[in-house]
Amino acid sequence: MIDANKYSFVRKGLLEFVVLQTVSVKMVYVAEILDHLRNTEFATQEGTLYPLLSKLCREGMLAYEWHESDAGPPRKYYKLTAAGRKHLAEFREYWIELTELIERLGKPK
Amino acid sequence: MKQLVKISLCNMVFELEQDGFAALSAYLDQAKSRLQGSPDRQEVVADLERSIAEKLARITASQSSPISRENVVSILTEVGAVEVGEIERLVASAEPAPKQRQLYRIKEQQQIAGVCAGLAVYSDLDVNVVRCIFLALTGVTGGLFALVYIAMMFIVPVAVPLKSAPGQTRKSTVVSPGFPAMGAPPPVNA
Numbered sequence: 001m002i003d004a005n006k007y008s009f010v011r012k013g014l015l016e017f018v019v020l021q022t023v024s025v026k027m028v029y030v031a032e033i034l035d036h037l038r039n040t041e042f043a044t045q046e047g048t049l050y051p052l053l054s055k056l057c058r059e060g061m062l063a064y065e066w067h068e069s070d071a072g073p074p075r076k077y078y079k080l081t082a083a084g085r086k087h088l089a090e091f092r093e094y095w096i097e098l099t100e101l102i103e104r105l106g107k108p109k
Numbered sequence: 110m111k112q113l114v115k116i117s118l119c120n121m122v123f124e125l126e127q128d129g130f131a132a133l134s135a136y137l138d139q140a141k142s143r144l145q146g147s148p149d150r151q152e153v154v155a156d157l158e159r160s161i162a163e164k165l166a167r168i169t170a171s172q173s174s175p176i177s178r179e180n181v182v183s184i185l186t187e188v189g190a191v192e193v194g195e196i197e198r199l200v201a202s203a204e205p206a207p208k209q210r211q212l213y214r215i216k217e218q219q220q221i222a223g224v225c226a227g228l229a230v231y232s233d234l235d236v237n238v239v240r241c242i243f244l245a246l247t248g249v250t251g252g253l254f255a256l257v258y259i260a261m262m263f264i265v266p267v268a269v270p271l272k273s274a275p276g277q278t279r280k281s282t283v284v285s286p287g288f289p290a291m292g293a294p295p296p297v298n299a
Contacts, residue, residue, distance in 0.1 A: 045189025054149035
């Protein structure tokens with residue numbers, strides 16, 4: 001059994017890309033992102049997600065639109081920008097490189 | 110009957126029991142203080158308030174009694190405490206760093222004018238390696254390459270030494286703020 005708590009630092013760093021990946025599929029608002037991640041290793045909360053989303057918007061990776069909601073205040077629907085798409089693609093490439101590197105380092109010469 | 114407080118959140122009015130209101134205020138205060146210095150502070154607090162208002166509205170629609178402390182606590186548990194990454198916090202509190210690494214001369218390590226020391230930091234090489242390359246190139250070009258050094262003496266600016274805080278005697282050179290510490294020269298009088 002893997003003790004996932006030991007690797008929370010890894011997940012913390014990856015959350016940004018998991019969020020970008022989630023938003024890349026379709027326009028979503030926060031509750032949908034939370035639902036999407038709920039039963040995964042990346043389950044998170046609004047207290048963590050909002051600061052991250054604001055940062056990604058500020059960096060130009062994400063943009064949002066306001067949509068009216070019948071249940072209360074309007075909601076922000078997030079979408080990936082061209083820069084965000086590029087950033088995500090770059091990261092995925094890097095991720096593959098990293099995992100390959102780790103495999104390679106584990107092999108005897 | 111507990112005392113009730115009427116609050117307005119995102120243009121919606123809610124009736125909360127006094128201790129529920131206290132819990133909500135404490136949460137928002139903590140969120141604001143954790144986001145201190147963040148450029149996104151206002152936005153994140155507004156996002157949280159909108160989300161909490163939406164959840165409060167759902168409770169108001171489903172129960173006739175005012176919002177209790179338990180209601181508020183369950184909402185806040187769902188939303189979770191504001192977490193800002195360590196790095197984010199550091200970045201938020203620091204001056205905006207220049208994005209480009211820049212070449213400087215480092216007076217503190219100079220043999221002649223600090224050009225090689227600056228190049229060493231810029232290229233992540235040992236300063237003696239850079240000096241050897243310079244000497245070799247100067248030799249190969251029959252001394253002509255020394256002109257490059259002389260030109261760089263005039264073109265490349267001198268690094269501004271880091272201002273030491275009161276009580277600190279450590280003296281080191283800022284090569285470029287935000288530049289990885291690995292490449293930086295060791296503190297001179299650490």
